[in-house]
Amino acid sequence: EGHRIMVAARGITSVLGFALDEAQLRNATLYVLYVKEIVVFYAGGPTMPGRPKWQEDPEAAAIMSTMQKLGAERNVSVLPVYAVSEDAGTTILDLTATLGVDYLIIGASQRTAMSKLLRGSVVTNVAQQLPESIHLIIYG
Numbered sequence: 001e002g003h004r005i006m007v008a009a010r011g012i013t014s015v016l017g018f019a020l021d022e023a024q025l026r027n028a029t030l031y032v033l034y035v036k037e038i039v040v041f042y043a044g045g046p047t048m049p050g051r052p053k054w055q056e057d058p059e060a061a062a063i064m065s066t067m068q069k070l071g072a073e074r075n076v077s078v079l080p081v082y083a084v085s086e087d088a089g090t091t092i093l094d095l096t097a098t099l100g101v102d103y104l105i106i107g108a109s110q111r112t113a114m115s116k117l118l119r120g121s122v123v124t125n126v127a128q129q130l131p132e133s134i135h136l137i138i139y140g
Helices: 014-025 058-073 088-098 113-119 122-129
Strands: 004-008 029-037 078-085 103-107 135-139
Touching: 004 014, 004 088, 014 029, 014 058, 014 103, 014 135, 029 058, 029 088, 058 078, 078 088, 088 103, 088 122, 103 122, 122 135
Parallel strands: 004 029, 004 103, 029 078, 103 135
Antiparallel strands: none
16 A cells, blocks of 8 residues: 545645645545634534535535546556544645544645734644654645
């Protein structure tokens, strides 16, 4: 079995192309992760009927469909991973460990300084808590 690479995507950006290049170079399976962040204002948590599907989320569907098509053209196995969470960083860490990923690729955030101050940086949180056995590549 080859390497496993996960790329956490927030849109169709250059980090996806980089991840595809790395997967092809390393003969790796590429997991494309999209985390839909939600805000919960009550203690009961969100109520969502059934399991959420990336095909029903327009932004996730655009990313996943594009990456599956490009992966097929380059003979790279692309597997979509979709999650709904109130904490993207924790979700990225959990899925990275659960799937046994060797490399995690995250695009550098383009958020404004005020937004970073209020919400914190997902990249910083993931980098601080990622096990040393998983290589982190910050692209951007």
